[in-house]
Amino acid sequence: MTPNPPAHPPSDHPPSDRAPSDHRPSHQRPSDRAPSGAAASGPPVVPRATYRLQLQPAFPFAAAERVVPHLAGLGVSHLHLSPVLEAVPGSAHGYDVTDHRAVRAELGGEAGLRALAATARAHGLGLVVDLVPNHMAASPRHNHALREVLRHGPDSPYARWFDVDRSAGDGRILLPVLPARLPEVRDRLRVEDGVLRLDGQEFPLRPGTEELPLDELLDRQHYRLGWWRLARTELDYRRFFTVSDLIGVRVEDPEVFRETHATVLRLVADGVIEGLRIDHPDGLADPQGYLERLSAETGGRCWIVVEKILTGDETLPAAWPVAGTTGYDALRLVDGVLTDAVGAEELTRVYREFTGRAGDRGGEWEATARRAAYEVVRHDLAAETSRLTREAVRLCAAGTAHRDHAPWALRTAIEELLVRVPVYRPYGTDDAGRLLTPAVVRGARAAFAVPEEAAAVDAVRELLLGTAGDSPGHAGFRARFAQTSSALRAKSTEDTAFYRYAPLLSANEVGGDPGRPAVGVEEFHAACARLARDWPATGTVLTTHDTKRSADVRAAIAVLAQCPDVWAGLLAEVAGVPVPDPHLAWTAWQTAFGFGTPDPERIGPAVLKAVREEGLRTSWTEQDPAYERAVAEFTAAGPGRVPLRAASEAAFALEPHIRAHADGAALVQLTMPGVPELYQATEREYRALVDPDNRAPYEPGPDDGRTALVRAALGLRRERPAAFGPGGGYAPLAAEGPAAAHCLAFARAGRVVTAVTRLSLRLAEAGGWRDTELVLPKGRWADVLDGVREFTGGPESELKLAELFADRPVALLARITE
DSSP, rough: OOOOOOOOSSOOOOSSSOOTTTTGGGGGGOOOOOOTTOOOOOOOOOOSOOEEEEEEEEOOOOHHHHHHHHHHHHHHHHEEEEEEEETTTOOOOOOSSSEEEEEEEETTTTHHHHHHHHHHHHHOOEEEEEOOOOOEEEEEOOOOOHHHHHGGGGSSSTTTOBBTTTTTTTEEEEEEEEEEEEHHHHHGGGGETTEETTTEEEEEEOOOTTSSSSSHHHSSSSSEEEEEGHHHHHHHHHHHHOOOOOOOBOTTTTHHHHHHHHHHHHHHHHTOOOOEOOGGGGSSSOOHHHHHHHHHHHHOOSSSEEEEOTTTTTOOOSSSSEEEEEEEHHHHHHHTTTTTHHHHHHHHHHHHHOOOOGGGTTTSSHHHHHHHHHHIIIIITTHHHHHHHHHHHHHHHHHTTTTOOOHHHHHHHHHHHHHTOSSSOOOOOHHHHHHHHHHHHHHHTTTTTSSSTTTTHHHHHHHHHHHTOOHHHHHHHHHHHHHHHHHHIIIIIIIHHHHHHHSSSSOOOOOOTTSSOOOHHHHHHHHHHHHHHHHOOOOOOOOSSSSSSSSHHHHHHHEEEGGGHOOOOHHHHHTOOOOHHHHHHHHHHHHHHHOOOOOOHHHHHHHHHHHHOOOOSSOSSSOHHHHHHHHHHHHHTTTSSSSSSSSHHHHHHTHHHHHHHHHHHHHHHHSSEEEEEEEEETOOOOOOSSSSSGSSSSOOOOOOHHHHEEEEEEEEHHHHHHSSSSTOEEEEEEEEEETTGGGGEEEETTTTEEEEEEHHHHHHHHHOTTTOEEOOOSEEETTTTTTSSEEESTOOOOOOOOHTTTTEEEEEEOOOOO
């Protein structure tokens, strides 16, 4: 154990860290940028493309200003900035907001932000800013509002800001910040300068208690200090996922909304900010109500996207007044359509034989995900389920239809329903009714040995559907259940099961489905057609600050699905390196293969994080030092040292297929429906692993082949905005011939054609393109990537794909206007 263990297990999310159809006109219609220095008015400017920069003290506003000319030259229209409001000093991400009144001083303050906006505007760029409404840093020393609540208690004007259950415990707010139990650190507590201090931490004192004896002083505060391990079961405030360092904010309260959004709204009104990315809307009590208020307060001046993770066939609620999501659904589509479904199944068979994992510990996806959900809801989120249980007990006792349910039975019912919610969360009673089906109820009731006690499931379901009452208490319970459901899904799936079930790590991405890593071509086309129709200004991404592996790393891993035998051979080549367990060998070597070059300083931390998140042999809060030493020694001797992609001729021969996949994914994302985002440094090949590896300060680098592709695609978006914006449409193009399945092609507005090679290794093994042809829409077409070739479209002018892809595995064509 570390001498001062963290107050929460770190998450792959930062201690955080997501335009619609004609019936949403204020978020769909493109418009020209407001004149320099003028506030935007009317409908929002829909970005052509955004470029995400991770601001931090090592890369402040002034550093961003210096790279504006380079970024403008790429063809983007907007810079997308990570959170800009005041945060915990030294924070490398800014999601730990401490003061909504001020722009972060470490980044250059409001003057620095305005200077960046002016420089960007001079180069034709606007600003999109990441907004964090759900939570703030739970740091009494730095969070001014929390400090006042701790000092003055329920009488503080800020008391309504935070989501605290004062019916828990003795009514005082638990601060789980002590490195050990209170008696073990009591002698290190000091009252100095009117505050209570411990090892660099500061806590405000209730007025009039400064001179009391220490024990009495502690008992008289509006808070109680506790061992960090108490957070799991005793925490009485809503947090971000399981991160106790972040406290939930009640933005559903109109006054709290006004006070926490005043600065950002002023910057929007001044034209400094033109777009907003809303972080973690699923944490809010009423996401739709919040977004409606935000849209009204911005006067429709902002392009707004939400970090909403969609699951399976789930779609974004049509009533939300936003342009769409931040793009993880697009990531899933692009990665999936370029993944070999048949090969992925064979690779999974090899994985199961190699690792020998039990079904619910990584052998089968559904069983693994369900076991992880039970572990998280019963262990990591025990405090949250306790609060739901207390509320359910009160609500059932207050009525007549649901009295006499034992608290344990209601808690069991809550847990059983939570683990069966098939998406991140329900939105309202109608959605809860759709998700909590009779089959879900039957599964939940099966957890009870006595049928009469299983009636607790029906009671909880009726509370969630609104049929048991609609008082503020009932509404609060429904909101809390939905918020907990979101946290459960994120922690159990993204941060646990993704690390336990790992046949093909490229599929284990935010918004992904490891149990179904491939997306069919027809499914891809249908999804893109829906985006073009319903959410044409939604965001699309391939790499973000939250992706576990950058797009280039995932591309290399995904190619392994086309050659399971090559992967098995590589594992045999390195079998002599001692490893604690075969699952570790599989995941660490696959990570190293994706990363491409041996680098123990970067691969080592990613592997250690993986085994801690997996939580089977060690974890963030129950570490096994001996096992972690063995992991570190293995990584240093093997994945961090051996150049796996050059370990055999067969492996080295995969390089052109990796490039084909990566460039194909990039071109599809840049030209499919939606607003594409480039994450910092992805205008060139970018290999990065899970945070913090992917959050280093941005440094411009030399151009490469990817840079040329990006400039060409974004240049075409600039020249032909109607082809890509709302109304641009989407038309699949089908190749014909023996290799037709290896071509993914589509047209935008009949003026632009994208064509990329799918599964190029399988294509080569089958004999190449041979006589496969693609019929272009009628007209003359120019090759945008080489600037020389021209082709003729129309039903009488079939284009041989061997000719189209003669020089590169991707093609971008523009119709020549007369």
